[in-house]
Amino acid sequence: MAKDPVLSGSALSLLILEALSLLGDARLRIARWVASVTDDALRVEEGSLYPALHRLERDGSIEAAWATTENNRQAKYYRLTRAGRRKLAAERDEWRRLADAMAKVVQARPERGA
Amino acid sequence: VSDRGEWRWGQPRSAFEDQERDVDAEIAFHLEARVEENLARGLSLEDARAEAEARFGRVAAIRHDLLGAARTSRSRRRWRDALLDFGRDVRLAARGLARRPAFHSGRGSHARPGDRRQHGGLQPRGRARAPAPAGIGTPDALARVWFVLPSLGSSSMGEGTAIIPHPYLLDLEHTAPAVASLAGVTRSTVHVAVPAPTIPDRGGCKRRWRLAASRPRSSCARASGGCPDRTTHSIRG
Numbered sequence: 338m339a340k341d342p343v344l345s346g347s348a349l350s351l352l353i354l355e356a357l358s359l360l361g362d363a364r365l366r367i368a369r370w371v372a373s374v375t376d377d378a379l380r381v382e383e384g385s386l387y388p389a390l391h392r393l394e395r396d397g398s399i400e401a402a403w404a405t406t407e408n409n410r411q412a413k414y415y416r417l418t419r420a421g422r423r424k425l426a427a428e429r430d431e432w433r434r435l436a437d438a439m440a441k442v443v444q445a446r447p448e449r450g451a
Numbered sequence: 452v453s454d455r456g457e458w459r460w461g462q463p464r465s466a467f468e469d470q471e472r473d474v475d476a477e478i479a480f481h482l483e484a485r486v487e488e489n490l491a492r493g494l495s496l497e498d499a500r501a502e503a504e505a506r507f508g509r510v511a512a513i514r515h516d517l518l519g520a521a522r523t524s525r526s527r528r529r530w531r532d533a534l535l536d537f538g539r540d541v542r543l544a545a546r547g548l549a550r551r552p553a554f555h556s557g558r559g560s561h562a563r564p565g566d567r568r569q570h571g572g573l574q575p576r577g578r579a580r581a582p583a584p585a586g587i588g589t590p591d592a593l594a595r596v597w598f599v600l601p602s603l604g605s606s607s608m609g610e611g612t613a614i615i616p617h618p619y620l621l622d623l624e625h626t627a628p629a630v631a632s633l634a635g636v637t638r639s640t641v642h643v644a645v646p647a648p649t650i651p652d653r654g655g656c657k658r659r660w661r662l663a664a665s666r667p668r669s670s671c672a673r674a675s676g677g678c679p680d681r682t683t684h685s686i687r688g
Contacts, residue, residue: 384508412480
């Protein structure tokens with residue numbers, strides 16, 4: 338049985354930044370969104386989002402604010418900052434390069450005479 | 452969110468100042484929202500809670516991680532703020548002292564014979580000269596003060612340099628009370644004492660340097676025979 342791919346810190350950060358840019362504050366939907374866009378290939382434990390969110394908040398990529406919900410509860414909401422958008426763009430490029438490089442590696446065939 | 456007008460991005464929170472309450476409230480909000488979703492899907496309350504917790508993961512471990520990170524972050528912020536405050540106080544104190552005519556250079560053509568400031572270089576008027584802290588040198592020396600804040604974990608919390616005349620250093624504690632606690636750190640981490648630089652002799656100005664505010668521009672011009680940069684002597688180490 339294949340194991341679920343494990344998302345590292347940087348992958349999770351990229352995923353959160355991407356989700357925030359596409360869905361707005363999407364904490365409650367990130368896990369499902371990931372499962373949906375990856376055809377269930379990737380699964381995110383919801384709790385693991387929070388350390389990543391706080392890390393991104395500390396480095397200034399996202400900012401948080403408390404607000405009152407419809408049920409009169411206090412909830413913390415997140416959104417991307419300008420620095421976060423720049424980071425997202427840079428990380429996208431980085432991942433594309435990495436993915437291309439890895440694709441070449443796994444598609445490589447033995448050279449003749451090697 | 453029912454009322455987006457209540458969003459307060461980047462503003463201090465009073466109700467959720469405490470980090471522990473913040474983390475607990477955040478986790479609770481997530482779990483409760485999931486439970487409500489599950490109830491709406493027709494699950495029993497027990498099943499709804501169990502499913503929400505299963506999807507969230509190890510609540511206690513995550514809470515522990517979040518609190519640890521929050522404490523570290525808060526501590527780092529405190530040091531950074533202290534450093535910024537210190538820098539601001541140094542600038543303010545230096546600016547304030549520069550405007551005060553209480554500091555004079557006893558050297559050069561402005562010094563009158565018999566003036567008690569004549570041999571003292573820069574010193575506060577009417578105050579006994581305090582002994583120079585070790586490493587600073589003579590009172591008319593410029594001290595390069597290198598302050599390094601303690602590091603937390605593997606990261607250095609910051610360092611910087613300030614170049615200030617010795618009387619400024621002595622006066623900092625009186626002028627800027629906020630510095631008092633850091634002044635001790637500063638004095639104990641003085642690494643380099645740089646003697647006063649010789650200012651290029653332009654237009655017959657023989658003074659090594661002096662505070663721009665110590666004399667009016669016109670009197671300097673008259674006395675020195677036209678020092679072109681009498682108000683722009685920079686203080687550099």
